[in-house]
Amino acid sequence: xxxxxxxxxxxxxxxxxxxxxxxxxxxxxxxxxxxxxxxxxxxxxxxxxxxxxxxxxxxxxxxxxxxxxxxxxxxxxxxxxxxxxxxxxxxxx
Amino acid sequence: xxxxxxxxxxxxxxxxxxxxxxxxxxxxxxxxxxxxxxxxxxxxxxxxxxxxxxxxxxxxxxxxxxxxxxxxxxxxxxxxxxxxxxxxxxxxxxxxxxxxxxxxxxxxxxxxxxxxxxxxxxxxxxxxxxxxxxxxxxxxxxxxxxxxxxxxxxxxxxxxxxxxxxxxxxxxxxxxxxxxxxxxxxxxxxxxxxxxxxxxxxxxxxxxxxxxxxxxxxxxxxxxxxxxxxxxxxxxxxxxxxxxxxxxxxxxxxxxxxxxxxxxxxxxxxxxxxxxxxxxxxxxxxxxxxxxxxxxxxxxxxxxxxxxxxxxxxxxxxxxxxxxxxxxxxxxxxxxxxxxxxxxxxxxxxxxxxxxxxxxxxxxxxxxxxxxxxxxxxxxxxxxxxxxxxxxxxxxxxxxxxxxxxxxxxxxxxxxxxxxxxxxxxxxxxxxxxxxxxxxxxxxxxxxxxxxxxxxxxx
Numbered sequence: 001x002x003x004x005x006x007x008x009x010x011x012x013x014x015x016x017x018x019x020x021x022x023x024x025x026x027x028x029x030x031x032x033x034x035x036x037x038x039x040x041x042x043x044x045x046x047x048x049x050x051x052x053x054x055x056x057x058x059x060x061x062x063x064x065x066x067x068x069x070x071x072x073x074x075x076x077x078x079x080x081x082x083x084x085x086x087x088x089x090x091x092x093x
Numbered sequence: 094x095x096x097x098x099x100x101x102x103x104x105x106x107x108x109x110x111x112x113x114x115x116x117x118x119x120x121x122x123x124x125x126x127x128x129x130x131x132x133x134x135x136x137x138x139x140x141x142x143x144x145x146x147x148x149x150x151x152x153x154x155x156x157x158x159x160x161x162x163x164x165x166x167x168x169x170x171x172x173x174x175x176x177x178x179x180x181x182x183x184x185x186x187x188x189x190x191x192x193x194x195x196x197x198x199x200x201x202x203x204x205x206x207x208x209x210x211x212x213x214x215x216x217x218x219x220x221x222x223x224x225x226x227x228x229x230x231x232x233x234x235x236x237x238x239x240x241x242x243x244x245x246x247x248x249x250x251x252x253x254x255x256x257x258x259x260x261x262x263x264x265x266x267x268x269x270x271x272x273x274x275x276x277x278x279x280x281x282x283x284x285x286x287x288x289x290x291x292x293x294x295x296x297x298x299x300x301x302x303x304x305x306x307x308x309x310x311x312x313x314x315x316x317x318x319x320x321x322x323x324x325x326x327x328x329x330x331x332x333x334x335x336x337x338x339x340x341x342x343x344x345x346x347x348x349x350x351x352x353x354x355x356x357x358x359x360x361x362x363x364x365x366x367x368x369x370x371x372x373x374x375x376x377x378x379x380x381x382x383x384x385x386x387x388x389x390x391x392x393x394x395x396x397x398x399x400x401x402x403x404x405x406x407x408x409x410x411x412x413x414x415x416x417x418x419x420x421x422x423x424x425x426x427x428x429x430x431x432x433x434x435x436x437x438x439x440x441x442x443x444x445x446x447x448x449x450x451x452x453x454x455x456x457x458x459x460x461x462x463x464x465x466x467x468x469x470x471x472x473x474x475x476x477x478x479x480x481x482x483x484x485x486x487x488x489x490x491x492x493x494x495x496x497x498x499x500x501x502x503x504x505x506x507x508x509x510x511x512x513x514x515x516x517x518x519x520x521x522x523x524x525x526x527x528x529x530x531x532x533x534x535x536x537x538x539x540x541x542x543x544x545x546x547x548x549x550x551x552x
Contacts, residue, residue: 002243002348003241006143006145024240026138031239050223050224051222052224052329056234059212059213059503062469077127
């Protein structure tokens with residue numbers, strides 16, 4: 001289980017698969033989703049296995065999500081924005 | 094088309110120091126980085142770090158603040174959230190293609206410093222693709238950027254970064270559930286001959302000792318000489334099993350952090366066809382560089398961990414040295430004497446052979462069991478790769494053609510070294526002979542529409 005050490009000060013609200021997520025302004029989408037204990041972000045193209053972030057620095061591509069209708073977004077490199085609509089990525093896009 | 098004296102890729106300590114130094118010497122400089130804020134990975138998000146978080150992360154992290162402040166006062170052009178996807182030699186000089194705000198642009202430069210740092214050494218273990226398993230670096234980034242920790246994390250592997258993270262988690266009052274350490278008994282004996290030279294890096298040794306003392310005082314269980322490590326679970330990690338000193342252990346956990354060292358990020362130096370050499374001490378490919386960081390490609394320099402793992406202080410020094418060399422070559426000779434800096438760089442590196450011997454890579458991750466996935470993107474197992482080599486795939490690029498290892502989105506960033514290692518293991522050839530994946534543009538995935546809309550005349 002992940003938990004925040006400090007309460008959110010400047011909140012940014014976005015949705016993940018319809019669920020409301022409250023993040024700290026300036027965080028990456030990946031960090032915010034992990035802090036909310038989302039579990040997994042995507043299914044792999046080859047075997048539909050579940051994946052969650054592995055490197056958090058833009059090299060592993062396991063954090064791929066669809067953000068505001070654009071697929072293949074690296075959640076660990078994308079800053080949270082108010083009202084973002086984030087969806088799981090199923091397979092390749 | 095904008096044109097500068099010097100372009101720098103990477104806003105970590107090497108890039109920041111190089112940019113500031115080059116500006117002081119009178120060059121026009123543009124620094125390009127993928128992230129929204131400066132700092133690279135080691136000083137990631139330092140501009141938005143709070144006092145409480147910085148006291149957890151420690152004084153080495155806080156040092157990054159000075160670098161960033163100097164950089165911001167330097168007058169360097171800073172392209173943040175910009176991803177370089179191709180580089181062409183324009184001899185002299187280079188043309189960089191980068192993507193920013195959904196559109197592609199180009200930048201011409203006389204000289205280029207690549208300061209893209211290091212990657213985690215791949216650590217394929219059974220179950221390593223399960224959600225909840227990540228690198229120790231990832232957990233540290235989560236702490237730095239979101240002040241977030243995992244309650245019951247088990248850290249697996251070895252190395253200074255692992256110890257630093259464990260100590261930071263202890264300070265955050267969320268100590269790791271356990272450390273499963275993969276060094277063997279022989280490690281200490283092999284490291285001993287390097288200790289005398291390492292004593293000139295006494296600061297590093299005392300720092301390391303302090304970290305270990307902090308972890309010990311917190312009562313974090315440390316299991317030594319661990320092997321037969323398995324990460325178990327169905328939809329996410331549920332437990333880790335391993336052998337340590339003759340006993341079998343099973344620890345239930347929902348979070349595991351893997352780490353057994355970092356290695357140079359080769360994507361750009363390989364794209365540019367720089368010469369590389371396999372270094373047995375570092376167990377990684379290094380770009381061939383001269384004493385100022387210039388590669389076999391004229392005008393292309395590497396500064397920082399990308400030239401060889403030396404840490405953040407060395408990265409700063411190397412950035413300054415490369416910048417001064419560039420300045421000197423472009424006629425700004427006033428302050429281009431780099432002898433003192435290069436001597437300091439050599440002193441800072443004295444501790445490395447000792448650390449390399451003390452923290453060797455995890456043997457069973459260097460040679461994973463046949464059923465362990467080694468290519469995470471295309472889900473290819475070590476056994477598949479070994480079979481391809483036995484069927485006469487002559488090298489990593491043929492393995493790539495047969496099995497798609499390295500064709501997935503990570504382009505070999507995670508699996509590259511493992512594939513080369515497996516080819517070497519099965520064929521009996523050394524790593525210099527085996528080589529590495531051929532890296533082609535785009536360096537990162539690019540939408541076709543962006544490429545179609547790219548028009549150099551627009552600028």
